[in-house]
Amino acid sequence: MKKMSVARKRTLRFLIILGALNLLALAKFGFGNHSTLSTTYGLVLGHEWIILHSVVVKSSTGSTFFALLGLLGCGLGFLFFKLNKTSLAGISIASISILFSFICWAATGKFIPLTGLLQGGLMLAVPLIFGSMSGLLCERSGVINIAIEGQLLAGAFASAVVASVTHKTMLGLIIAPIAGAAVSVLLATFAIKFGVDQVILGFVLNVLVYGLTDFLYKRLLIPYQSTWNQAPSFSQISIPILGKIPIIGPIFFDQTIIVYLMYAIVAAISYGLFRTKWGLRTRSVGEHPEAADSVGIDVNKLRFRNVVIAGLVAGLGGAYFTIGSVGSFGKEMTAGSGFIALAALIFGKWTPKGAILAALLFGFADNLQGTLSIIGVSVPSEFMLMVPYIATIIAVSGLIGRVRAPAADGVFYSRGESH
Amino acid sequence: MSLELRGVTKTFGSLVANDNINLKVDDGEIHAILGENGAGKSTLMNIVYGLVQPDSGEFLVDGNPVTIHQPADALAVGIGMVHQHFMLIPVFSVLENIILGHEQSTKIGSLESSAAREKILKLASEFGFHIDPDAIVENLSVGVQQRVEILKALMYDAKILILDEPTAVLTPQETDEFIEIMKKLRASGTAIIFISHKLREVKAVADKITVIRQGKVVAIADPKSTQEELASLMVGRPVNLTEKKTIHHDNAVVVKVSELNIADEVGRPLVSNINFEIHKGEILAIAGVQGNGQTELANAMVNLHKNVHGSILLDGQEIVGLSVNKSLHSGIAYVPESRELDGLIGKFSIAENLILDTHHEQPFAKGIFMSNKAVEEEAQKKVVEFDIRTQSIDAPVSSLSGGNKQKVVLARELSRPVRLVVACQPTRGLDVGAIEFVHKRILEEREAGRAVLLFSTELDEVMTLADRIAVMYKGEILSIVDASATREQIGLLMAGVKS
Ligand SMILES: Nc1ncnc2c1ncn2[C@@H]1O[C@H](COP(=O)(O)OP(=O)(O)OP(=O)(O)O)[C@@H](O)[C@H]1O
Ligand SMILES: [Mg+2]
Numbered sequence: 001m002k003k004m005s006v007a008r009k010r011t012l013r014f015l016i017i018l019g020a021l022n023l024l025a026l027a028k029f030g031f032g033n034h035s036t037l038s039t040t041y042g043l044v045l046g047h048e049w050i051i052l053h054s055v056v057v058k059s060s061t062g063s064t065f066f067a068l069l070g071l072l073g074c075g076l077g078f079l080f081f082k083l084n085k086t087s088l089a090g091i092s093i094a095s096i097s098i099l100f101s102f103i104c105w106a107a108t109g110k111f112i113p114l115t116g117l118l119q120g121g122l123m124l125a126v127p128l129i130f131g132s133m134s135g136l137l138c139e140r141s142g143v144i145n146i147a148i149e150g151q152l153l154a155g156a157f158a159s160a161v162v163a164s165v166t167h168k169t170m171l172g173l174i175i176a177p178i179a180g181a182a183v184s185v186l187l188a189t190f191a192i193k194f195g196v197d198q199v200i201l202g203f204v205l206n207v208l209v210y211g212l213t214d215f216l217y218k219r220l221l222i223p224y225q226s227t228w229n230q231a232p233s234f235s236q237i238s239i240p241i242l243g244k245i246p247i248i249g250p251i252f253f254d255q256t257i258i259v260y261l262m263y264a265i266v267a268a269i270s271y272g273l274f275r276t277k278w279g280l281r282t283r284s285v286g287e288h289p290e291a292a293d294s295v296g297i298d299v300n301k302l303r304f305r306n307v308v309i310a311g312l313v314a315g316l317g318g319a320y321f322t323i324g325s326v327g328s329f330g331k332e333m334t335a336g337s338g339f340i341a342l343a344a345l346i347f348g349k350w351t352p353k354g355a356i357l358a359a360l361l362f363g364f365a366d367n368l369q370g371t372l373s374i375i376g377v378s379v380p381s382e383f384m385l386m387v388p389y390i391a392t393i394i395a396v397s398g399l400i401g402r403v404r405a406p407a408a409d410g411v412f413y414s415r416g417e418s419h
Numbered sequence: 420m421s422l423e424l425r426g427v428t429k430t431f432g433s434l435v436a437n438d439n440i441n442l443k444v445d446d447g448e449i450h451a452i453l454g455e456n457g458a459g460k461s462t463l464m465n466i467v468y469g470l471v472q473p474d475s476g477e478f479l480v481d482g483n484p485v486t487i488h489q490p491a492d493a494l495a496v497g498i499g500m501v502h503q504h505f506m507l508i509p510v511f512s513v514l515e516n517i518i519l520g521h522e523q524s525t526k527i528g529s530l531e532s533s534a535a536r537e538k539i540l541k542l543a544s545e546f547g548f549h550i551d552p553d554a555i556v557e558n559l560s561v562g563v564q565q566r567v568e569i570l571k572a573l574m575y576d577a578k579i580l581i582l583d584e585p586t587a588v589l590t591p592q593e594t595d596e597f598i599e600i601m602k603k604l605r606a607s608g609t610a611i612i613f614i615s616h617k618l619r620e621v622k623a624v625a626d627k628i629t630v631i632r633q634g635k636v637v638a639i640a641d642p643k644s645t646q647e648e649l650a651s652l653m654v655g656r657p658v659n660l661t662e663k664k665t666i667h668h669d670n671a672v673v674v675k676v677s678e679l680n681i682a683d684e685v686g687r688p689l690v691s692n693i694n695f696e697i698h699k700g701e702i703l704a705i706a707g708v709q710g711n712g713q714t715e716l717a718n719a720m721v722n723l724h725k726n727v728h729g730s731i732l733l734d735g736q737e738i739v740g741l742s743v744n745k746s747l748h749s750g751i752a753y754v755p756e757s758r759e760l761d762g763l764i765g766k767f768s769i770a771e772n773l774i775l776d777t778h779h780e781q782p783f784a785k786g787i788f789m790s791n792k793a794v795e796e797e798a799q800k801k802v803v804e805f806d807i808r809t810q811s812i813d814a815p816v817s818s819l820s821g822g823n824k825q826k827v828v829l830a831r832e833l834s835r836p837v838r839l840v841v842a843c844q845p846t847r848g849l850d851v852g853a854i855e856f857v858h859k860r861i862l863e864e865r866e867a868g869r870a871v872l873l874f875s876t877e878l879d880e881v882m883t884l885a886d887r888i889a890v891m892y893k894g895e896i897l898s899i900v901d902a903s904a905t906r907e908q909i910g911l912l913m914a915g916v917k918s
Contacts, residue, residue, distance in 0.1 A: 288509070295519050346748070
């Protein structure tokens with residue numbers, strides 16, 4: 001018998017598990033649902049061109065459909081596996097199908113605002129995407145960034161305060177990246193110049209930002225709320241034409257300026273990292289700094305610059321929490337988004353595309369939990385909150401192919417130190 | 420262009436790696452540097468290239484003083500270098516590795532590499548290389564990676580080219596091609612500094628030879644000197660380059676390999692139908708051009724390869740499928756091909772590296788504790804016995820010169836009671852003195868009645884040591900001949916010609 005590599009064995013096992021789960025979904029949610037009730041899916045949010053009607057599907061039929069689709073996904077994954085191609089597409093279809101099969105069942109007889117569900121998912125994913133892009137920029141250049149949380153929080157705080165004091169959201173938008181970059185400068189200085197352990201350093205920076213914002217919040221923002229913490233916020237701008245496309249329009253093209261900036265940043269990073277001189281050099285210092293040095297690249301300067309850019313990106317993401325949505329600042333309002341962003345980066349295998357998809361998935365899972373509890377389906381909220389972490393464990397355990405961090409991630413470089 | 424070094428000194432702690440070195444290389448000259456392992460050759464070259472800062476010394480290019488603080492400065496004055504340890508990024512393609520640092524961009528800022536691609540292919544064909552610019556470097560064999568390193572140095576028309584052991588992993592044919600490249604470059608006026616431990620090559624191309632011993636220039640030698648003369652200049656004592664050996668016959672079979680097949684991850688065969696026996700006190704050498712399945716076969720001997728089918732009997736006991744640890748402790752010494760990657764832990768000290776395999780045994784372990792004293796004593800003993808040149812047994816093994824690293828691996832592997840020695844390229848990168856030493860050790864193992872499986876791409880080494888020679892070609896053993904075969908016969912077999 002032909003033996004298989006460990007990674008391939010794991011992929012196969014994962015496919016089998018997914019197949020079994022889909023079968024289970026078929027039995028329990030599809031055939032096991034004897035209710036004749038239907039689920040109604042709302043597809044409209046308001047001002048689209050064509051107002052689609054809500055779709056009504058008998059719940060058991062919906063569940064059956066998705067479970068079968070999931071099995072098809074498994075089959076597809078297996079086919080690609082046999083052809084030695086990546087089974088990622090199949091695995092994605094199979095995983096998402098299980099989720100939808102479950103939703104159909106859970107919402108039997110209820111109304112699900114599908115477009116709203118997706119739009120809310122994107123909203124929750126926005127800071128995760130900003131955060132994971134920050135992590136990506138750092139780690140691809142060889143600096144571990146645990147301080148994403150701190151960068152987001154600093155951006156959120158600074159933008160709220162500046163926007164409150166000046167009554168100008170634009171100024172808030174400008175100060176947020178600067179605040180994030182300030183955290184980055186600390187990270188870069190100690191990590192790159194002095195070789196401090198980067199995980200500990202990032203952790204300490206998070207604690208620092210938490211402490212500082214908590215303190216100022218209590219002493220300044222609460223007592224003098226009207227001056228310091230009553231920030232105006234951006235309103236949505238609907239892009240002409242695009243914003244009116246059914247389903248897609250309201251989800252993607254009826255957003256605040258921060259989200260549009262995010263699209264631009266994501267596009268720039270995805271392109272830049274793999275298509276430009278800067279990207280090639282960035283990846284080289286993250287993989288093998290000696291080699292980069294030996295062809296005349298100033299390793300530490302490039303790392304420093306990228307870490308600062310990463311801070312700008314995460315800081316801007318922080319503004320989304322305040323002036324991008326509710327306006328005012330709340331204590332520790334990032335609530336761990338920075339860590340979930342880090343999880344998205346790892347789950348996405350340190351690639352821009354992967355990290356964005358992971359962030360979207362995590363945002364969606366988070367929002368689903370909220371929506372389900374609003375429509376009265378009680379899923380323990382802890383269950384959905386676990387999704388990012390479980391997904392990350394799955395990713396790093398190699399179930400969906402090999403995950404490899406940049407080889408010099410977290411490795412201090414000083415010329416002549418190593419041999 | 421010409422390059423002159425004046426009074427270059429570099430110390431690492433109390434060790435003087437370069438001691439007031441003067442060196443002059445003229446344009447159109449191939450200047451060879453000879454020296455034992457640890458003599459300070461690479462240190463000197465890294466100083467010239469800006470990777471290591473000297474304590475003192477100055478550089479003159481075409482008679483004008485230049486300052487070199489970092490590689491970018493060296494590149495700017497036209498110095499290119501092929502490093503002893505590959506400076507390649509494993510996950511990048513060949514093309515990406517070559518354009519790194521010299522990227523061209525289009526107007527919109529995207530990478531423009533078609534010119535570089537063309538130049539790579541042109542250079543490659545000019546010099547008789549075959550190279551796929553889009554291949555990922557980590558999937559290439561060391562020999563091909565070496566070519567990529569060389570191409571990298573040739574791409575940007577360096578006027579002064581430093582070559583730190585560029586031929587260490589090349590096959591004889593590749594080396595010949597490479598020597599031709601050097602000659603062409605010399606003809607076009609490039610000044611070349613060439614470091615090699617292979618005296619045959621040095622004699623073939625060098626215009627001038629500088630010999631360094633313990634950081635000092637000890638002689639400027641004439642390329643017409645004999646190999647023995649050069650060797651004794653390097654080592655400071657006479658060297659016996661051709662070990663004499665006594666053939667003896669002992670019929671007990673120690674290792675019997677039958678119907679061994681090895682496949683890669685997706686089931687493609689890498690090695691097929693391997694059958695051989697090694698007797699007590701016999702050296703079987705596996706010769707062949709790098710990349711014909713030797714690495715896989717060697718790994719399979721200690722179960723480092725996953726997809727192995729067939730049988731390996733060690734004194735009648737099946738060892739295929741055992742753990743690596745069990746394989747080693749069943750009596751196999753294993754000297755891996757890549758000492759940095761598989762043989763040593765760079766950040767660990769020399770003493771720690773010497774007990775990697777036996778740290779859990781008496782006397783190094785006492786219950787759950789380590790006995791530092793025993794570890795230290797063992798290290799002191801081995802450092803003397805194997806002549807490991809180091810300041811301290813507590814120094815990280817990564818600070819040793821290449822040859823001394825190899826000695827650490829040998830010292831560790833030959834310290835266990837073994838029945839079979841599997842040695843892969845045991846003298847790669849070693850100086851003549853060290854080669855003499857390693858050969859002596861291998862022959863001693865043979866005298867002591869051990870079976871030795873020697874993998875080597877060095878024909879000279881194979882001819883000197885082996886009792887029988889198996890030649891591998893495309894994953895199969897083409898033929899097993901005895902030691903009386905001629906160089907030509909074996910050369911033909913290595914090229915796949917079966918008579
Ligand atoms: N970074 C370092 N720290 C401490 N010692 C070092 C360092 N680099 C080199 N050395 C020491 O300097 C000496 C010269 O080393 P070098 O690498 O220049 O030798 P070499 O002549 O190139 O030898 P080889 O032929 O084995 O490559 C060795 O003793 C080595 O251990
Ligand atoms: Mg050297």
